[in-house]
Amino acid sequence: xxxxVSGINKRFGDFVALxxxxxxxxxxxxxxxxxxSGGGKSTLLRIIAGxxxxxxxxxxIEGVQxxxxxxxxxxxxxxxxxxxxxxxxxxxxxxxxGLEIRRKPRAEIRQRVMELLELVHLEQxxxxxxxxxSGGQRQxxxxxxxxxVQPEVLLLDEPFGALDAQVRKELRDWLRNLHDEMNVTTIxxxxxxxxxxxxxxxxxxxxxxxxxxxxxxxxxxDRPANDFVMKxxxxxTTLDGQLVRPHDIELLAAPGQEAIxxxxxxxxxxxxxxxxxxxxSKGGSEPWVQLTRIQAQELDLExxxxxxxxxxxxxxxxxxx
Amino acid sequence: xxxxxxxxxPPRRRPRPVSSGRLSAASGLGLGVGMLWLSLIVLLxxxxxxxxxxxxxxxxxxxxxxxxxxxxTIKLSVGAAVxxxxxxxxxxxxxxxxxxRDSFPxxxxxxxxxxxxFALPTIVAGLVLISLYGPxxxxxxxxxxxRRGIFVALLFVTLPFVVRSVQPVxxxxxxxxEEAAASLGASGFTIFRRIVLPTIAPAMLAGSALAFAxxxxxxxxxxxxxxxxxxxxxxxxAYMLKLIEQNDTTGAAAVATLxxxxxxxxxxxxxxxxxxxxxxx
Ligand SMILES: Nc1ncnc2c1ncn2[C@@H]1O[C@H](COP(=O)(O)OP(=O)(O)OP(=O)(O)O)[C@@H](O)[C@H]1O
Ligand SMILES: [Mg+2]
Numbered sequence: 001x002x003x004x005v006s007g008i009n010k011r012f013g014d015f016v017a018l019x020x021x022x023x024x025x026x027x028x029x030x031x032x033x034x035x036x037s038g039g040g041k042s043t044l045l046r047i048i049a050g051x052x053x054x055x056x057x058x059x060x061i062e063g064v065q066x067x068x069x070x071x072x073x074x075x076x077x078x079x080x081x082x083x084x085x086x087x088x089x090x091x092x093x094x095x096x097x098g099l100e101i102r103r104k105p106r107a108e109i110r111q112r113v114m115e116l117l118e119l120v121h122l123e124q125x126x127x128x129x130x131x132x133x134s135g136g137q138r139q140x141x142x143x144x145x146x147x148x149v150q151p152e153v154l155l156l157d158e159p160f161g162a163l164d165a166q167v168r169k170e171l172r173d174w175l176r177n178l179h180d181e182m183n184v185t186t187i188x189x190x191x192x193x194x195x196x197x198x199x200x201x202x203x204x205x206x207x208x209x210x211x212x213x214x215x216x217x218x219x220x221x222d223r224p225a226n227d228f229v230m231k232x233x234x235x236x237t238t239l240d241g242q243l244v245r246p247h248d249i250e251l252l253a254a255p256g257q258e259a260i261x262x263x264x265x266x267x268x269x270x271x272x273x274x275x276x277x278x279x280x281s282k283g284g285s286e287p288w289v290q291l292t293r294i295q296a297q298e299l300d301l302e303x304x305x306x307x308x309x310x311x312x313x314x315x316x317x318x319x320x321x
Numbered sequence: 322x323x324x325x326x327x328x329x330x331p332p333r334r335r336p337r338p339v340s341s342g343r344l345s346a347a348s349g350l351g352l353g354v355g356m357l358w359l360s361l362i363v364l365l366x367x368x369x370x371x372x373x374x375x376x377x378x379x380x381x382x383x384x385x386x387x388x389x390x391x392x393x394t395i396k397l398s399v400g401a402a403v404x405x406x407x408x409x410x411x412x413x414x415x416x417x418x419x420x421x422r423d424s425f426p427x428x429x430x431x432x433x434x435x436x437x438x439f440a441l442p443t444i445v446a447g448l449v450l451i452s453l454y455g456p457x458x459x460x461x462x463x464x465x466x467x468r469r470g471i472f473v474a475l476l477f478v479t480l481p482f483v484v485r486s487v488q489p490v491x492x493x494x495x496x497x498x499e500e501a502a503a504s505l506g507a508s509g510f511t512i513f514r515r516i517v518l519p520t521i522a523p524a525m526l527a528g529s530a531l532a533f534a535x536x537x538x539x540x541x542x543x544x545x546x547x548x549x550x551x552x553x554x555x556x557x558x559a560y561m562l563k564l565i566e567q568n569d570t571t572g573a574a575a576v577a578t579l580x581x582x583x584x585x586x587x588x589x590x591x592x593x594x595x596x597x598x599x600x601x602x
Contacts, residue, residue, distance in 0.1 A: 049504055050504070051500050051503070051504070070503070071500070071503045071504040072503055072504070072506045072507065072508065074504070076504055077504065077505075078500070078501060078504040080497040080500070080501060082495065082497065084495065084497040084498045084500070084501040085498070086498065086501075086502070086515075086516060087498075087520070088519045088520065097502065097505055097507070097515075098505035098506055101505060101506045101507050101511060102506060142501075145501070145505070146504075146505075148505075149505060149506060
């Protein structure tokens with residue numbers, strides 16, 4: 001295990017930010033900490049980095065007891081949401097900072113920094129100041145700076161949170177590739193479930209200071225441990241008092257086995273998909289269903305029409321509300 | 322259907338980027354008004370002082386500025402101002418740091434107290450100081466008629482300048498920058514020297530320039546505690562007043578001109594230091 005966190009409690013005044021959190025992160029993996037705002041993701045990450053200290057519990061990094069080590073002694077690279085660029089230094093100097101602190105020879109620093117800048121595609125911007133870079137470039141610089149000192153662990157706190165959707169998606173893929181190349185154990189925080197599902201090897205869902213579930217993306221999506229995880233990881237709708245994914249409801253044009261009757265109340269097209277809002281005849285629940293355009297055409301869906309629906313394989317959890 | 326999209330012809334006068342060298346009408350007007358205002362308020366009085374100083378020719382001017390009493394006062398004023406400025410640059414920054422980064426009981430009160438030297442009429446400051454460090458000092462420290470007294474008075478009135486210019490910069494400084502440096506292995510001292518100091522240096526120097534200017538010309542708060550002893554505690558401002566009272570306006574203007582030159586030199590020096598600090602690392 002690269003990072004081993006156990007029994008962490010952290011309060012800010014009366015507020016419990018982390019409640020008995022334990023987590024194992026295997027070496028070389030890309031792990032996402034996913035959860036809603038205020039859930040404690042940053043707090044956990046900062047405790048691992050030594051930027052915050054727990055009230056109780058312990059942190060081990062590569063087998064070394066690190067709970068009370070200052071950040072300088074942890075071999076942890078940290079990337080902040082708002083870049084935390086050294087504004088008065090050039091891109092080159094920013095990346096060189098950690099190496100200069102370690103008093104490496106100049107030639108070695110120069111070579112390593114240029115290598116890293118190439119890796120993050122910023123080699124032609126070495127002499128610029130951070131203020132002369134775009135947000136995405138600044139964040140890549142921050143990443144190169146963190147990687148320069150060859151940390152055992154790389155921690156990223158919503159690294160793409162301040163960027164627009166397009167750049168975000170680009171950097172996300174790029175981070176995945178970079179990780180596959182470098183294989184440094186990485187934890188990144190996000191509250192975007194799509195980002196977590198797409199990029200990570202493993203997802204840790206954290207909410208209200210507790211870990212709700214840990215697992216591979218597909219696992220979490222298909223077998224959520226509870227309502228919260230199910231709702232957080234993808235779209236849900238309620239059918240017969242159960243939470244179901246709207247693409248796991250099958251629509252039939254005629255009565256079928258275990259199918260229940262419903263009326264189409266509304267159709268909405270969103271790009272290639274069609275959302276059908278329904279009302280069941282018995283029980284009067286109002287699920288919505290996600291279909292492709294072709295499916296909708298084949299069923300000849302239109303408001304007022306009767307259809308029959310049943311759930312397919314489907315992860316379900318009991319809707320509590 | 323396949324009509325090419327119509328590309329509008331470029332306007333004959335292309336809009337200029339905001340930061341182009343030339344000025345738009347609005348900013349040209351702003352510049353004009355600003356320069357006029359500056360001329361009326363600053364340049365005109367300065368020019369008139371120089372004119373008055375030189376109105377009877379260069380001979381009397383040289384006589385006035387080489388007078389030994391005049392030189393003593395200038396040495397005292399400039400020396401004290403420099404020393405006070407250096408102390409302010411360091412301790413003012415420290416006070417600002419403590420006010421921004423630490424929390425302690427009574428912080429709000431300290432915040433208010435800092436500005437008192439600003440708010441107090443300087444002669445009142447002088448009275449306060451003489452009651453604290455005069456013959457009736459509650460601490461038994463009598464500084465009347467000493468250079469240390471002048472020094473204390475100047476430190477008192479110049480305290481807010483560096484504190485108030487550094488404070489907002491420290492407040493705006495994002496903590497994550499320091500945290501980033503720490504996780505890259507930088508010690509507290511290195512973080513201060515390489516990250517914090519370059520960020521606050523321009524504000525420190527700007528505050529220092531203000532403190533220097535104030536200390537150089539200070540009169541009210543100094544005059545009581547210094548007792549104005551010729552050759553020992555007589556400051557330039559007091560000396561100039563004396564010359565004016567003796568109807569030697571030219572002499573006063575000559576001394577003023579010399580002080581002006583010193584002030585300009587120091588301000589230019591501080592300004593170039595500021596540029597140096599603002600330059601990339
Ligand atoms: N220094 C602090 N002082 C007081 N409360 C804090 C502090 N840091 C965090 N908190 C509180 O702890 C809780 C968890 O914060 P944290 O920053 O870990 O959340 P998060 O999951 O990262 O949220 P987000 O997605 O919005 O960044 C929040 O309610 C926050 O208000
Ligand atoms: Mg956060």
